[in-house]
Amino acid sequence: MCSDKIAISVDNVSKCYQIYANPRDRLKQFFVPKVQNLFGRERTRYYDEFWALKDINFEIERGEAAGIIGRNGSGKSTLLQIITGTLTPTTGTVKTNGRIAALLELGSGFNPEFTGRENIYLNGSVIGLSRKEIDNKFDAIAGFADIGVHLDQPVKTYSSGMMVRLAFAVQVQLEPDILIVDEALAVGDALFQKRCFRQIEKLTSNGVTLLFVSHDQESVRTLTNKSVLLDRGIQRRTGLSSEVLLEYRRLLHEEENQYYANLTTDISERAQLEQETDVSEINIKPSEIESDGSPVVVLRSDKLSFGEGEAVINQVELYNESGDRVNVFNPGEVITIRIHFQVNRDIDKLNVGLRIRNKEGVKVYSWGTLNQDMQNISSGTDSELFWKRNFSAGVKEFVDLRFECTLGSNLYEVQASVSYEETPDYFSQKILHWRDEAAFFHVHILRDSYFFGGLTDLKMKAIW
Structure with a gap:
């Protein structure tokens, strides 16, 4: 286990997925390398590797509020699943210290055939609470979820908003040591989100460790004091949330510039192929040349x-x-x-x-x-x-x-x-x-x- 001071320790964590072109290659991968190994031949690989995460390292202390930010596909959800134990890393280790409450994918941890009431007791028992302990917390959970008579209806009949209300109410009322919140809160209405953020701030002030993932930069800045920036599975920066968010904006800016640069190149090449213009008419990005023809130095004063x-x-x-x-x-x-x-x-x-x-x-x-x-x-x-x-x-x-x-x-x-x-x-x-x-x-x-x-x-x- 990690030390009492550390709530979450992520050490050189990587996650690799095997990508197959078709189901036949998956079947070949299961049998052929084993046969080749028996005959001492070099084993053939029928898949491509996709590294969703590569060498991720950080620690979060007890009572600290930390954020994870990055674009879609950066590896945020994969990392959270590894931290919560629902996914195994390819390499590296994750150590946690304390009871974890996780609000990840919408409806995860719920049995769709059970009612909301039954799912409350199911979730409580999974994390080790007795029925009496859940009984004592039930009214608070039901009051926070505020879904009325639907509490005794099967969860499969719930709207996405009702689902996230119940899920969040269950997790925060079960007194976790570590609260992990993914993008699921974005489903709730503005009033419910406000109540959620107020409850999160109350928990962190009481010493609960928070790991918060959101595309809303202002929410990350307000709720957390340190953040991790992921980009295509790579840990770009870790530090104060304000500094990490600045790096994130810079990253988005650079990617937008690259997109328009590529777009300009494509248009120019197409124009040349169609012989509609000559080289002198091809548009060049203003930032690439000075009026005298010399390269422009992009200034980044600090x-x-x-x-x-x-x-x-x-x-x-x-x-x-x-x-x-x-x-x-x-x-x-x-x-x-x-x-x-x-x-x-x-x-x-x-x-x-x-x-x-x-x-x-x-x-x-x-x-x-x-x-x-x-x-x-x-x-x-x-x-x-x-x-x-x-x-x-x-x-x-x-x-x-x-x-x-x-x-x-x-x-x-x-x-x-x-x-x-x-x-x-x-x-x-x-x-x-x-x-x-x-x-x-x-x-x-x-x-x-x-x-x-x-x-x-x-x-x-x-x-x-």
Whole structure:
């Protein structure tokens, strides 16, 4: 067993599947190599290997909340099945310390012919609870599931939403040491998901170890403090959730670029074959050449940024109404966020924008010059569009984004970006440079003169 401090230990875990072209090859693989071995011949292999996981290593301490994130097909579900013991690794070992409650595939662990009530007792007995212990918890389970008279109907008649309600209620009320949650919660409605997340936070605060898998980056950021990023079965990064999620966004960005690069290549090759264009007419990605023909160096100024590099964010500053550079504000003050950027090639159709998040990772607001341009186009006053400006290579500029502060007391992060917008509507966007943690500021509440609670001031009025 792993030490008392470690709840989950994954050591060099790999999982390989044998892929057969047809059932006949599977039958051959069962008999032929054995016969060849009897005659001392080299054994023939009738399958291809697919490594769903390759050399995965991490540890999760007791009471820690950890996330696993990655695209579909990255190996997340395979890893969870290995951790819960429903799947055996090809190589490596997994050690767990404590009672595990797992909410994986929808309906897993339920007998479809049994009623909801019978499945509650079945699940409880499987993890070692006595009937009396389950009796004591039954009302809490039924109340959380909130499926009414359906509790005494066969589970096979349940909707997907009812199924996940019952499954989650059973797992969290049975007092696990380790709670493993896969994407199943996405099936529930918004209100039920809110109750689930509240219950998860309650469990983790009581010392339960959480392993959480979701495509919702903000949920992972809010619920976990460390994460593992998987990509095609490879462990790309492990660390603080904020850093891992940044790497995940960078990975998605790189894959999107590769997709469009391949698409451009396919179009060019097809055009050549059809002799509709000559080589001089083939489109080349703007990021591949400078105006003088030399290669463009894609700038990645630090680990918190990514992008094509045709324009970059140099600096972000915050100013108060008096023009002083500060980073502490009160509600009601005017905040100016100045974004300095540099253009590395002749270009137009730019959008300079930002995203503001609080310290809990919740996105409070996102906006950019294109938002203002879209409003002007809609109103018919499109003569002064930032999107229409032409920028020459080497030019350094800045944009001021100004707003009245109505934010609640918190620490806020400013993420800045400059993007190329093919059309003035956000439908065809290419990130030239994105920068996390470009600036920070704090908002204090004036308790005597301007006091409210929550994320932002809704400007309410009392009428009587």
